[in-house]
Amino acid sequence: MPGRKSSQTGKKRRSAAQAAYVVFISHSSADLWIAEQIAKEVAAVGARAWLDELDLEGGDNLRARIINGIAACHEAIVLITPQSLKSRWVAFEIGAAFGQRKRVTPIMHYVPPEKLGILADVKAIDLNQFDQFLTQLRQRVQR
């Protein structure tokens, strides 16, 4: 039946479009569990999370992988914790996200706002208010 088919096609298209909305999650390896929970919540609103277990040794391949990962995403989340503030790769990823003009949202966890440093002029959200971010993310995903 034509109506039913186009409804299914429409659903498939919307589903594909929603699944294609990618959120890059920058985090310290010390905060992996929290980052994984964030990734689950991001997926629950219809986006796909890019979460990498980094090879901390670095080099050309890792730089390229990060740049390509950020290029493929629509926006980035940075999990800001006392551990990630010391992470060289998190700082690199923040710069790479800005360099590619991606929306960057710091998610703060046990870090006071005055410690944001390079993200001082960016609107941050406390992890305890992550639902607010998810509500906004859902709207972006469904656009």
Next chain:
Amino acid sequence: MRAMSHKVFISSTRSDIELAKDLAQRLRAAGIEVFQVDKTVVAGERIITQVNRALTEADEVMIILTSESGDSPGLLSEMGMASALQKQITPVVVNLDPRQLPPPFKQMRHVKYADLPAYITQLATRVRPLGQ
């Protein structure tokens, strides 16, 4: 014939500003355009969007790398930005064993501070038009 334009952005921490000024002076003496050091972002002092704008205009980013600066979030974010913008990145290594380069800089071609004169001479030759 117009000279090839080649703008260099120098990235350094606050504590390495004198090294940055020295590098800027050397580059200018060789006829290479440099973003003014007093406007150049010193990591942690300028907002990230201003850095992005400056880096966009640069052809090459020279990063002053010491044993301390490799941990600077500002410096590392500028490197990330420059990488994302596909800029030529040249770490200028000061008193640091190349084997101890921080992970984001590993396997990256770098210049030792002592070898800057030769590097700058080669750079100036590359960007100068033929016959000059």
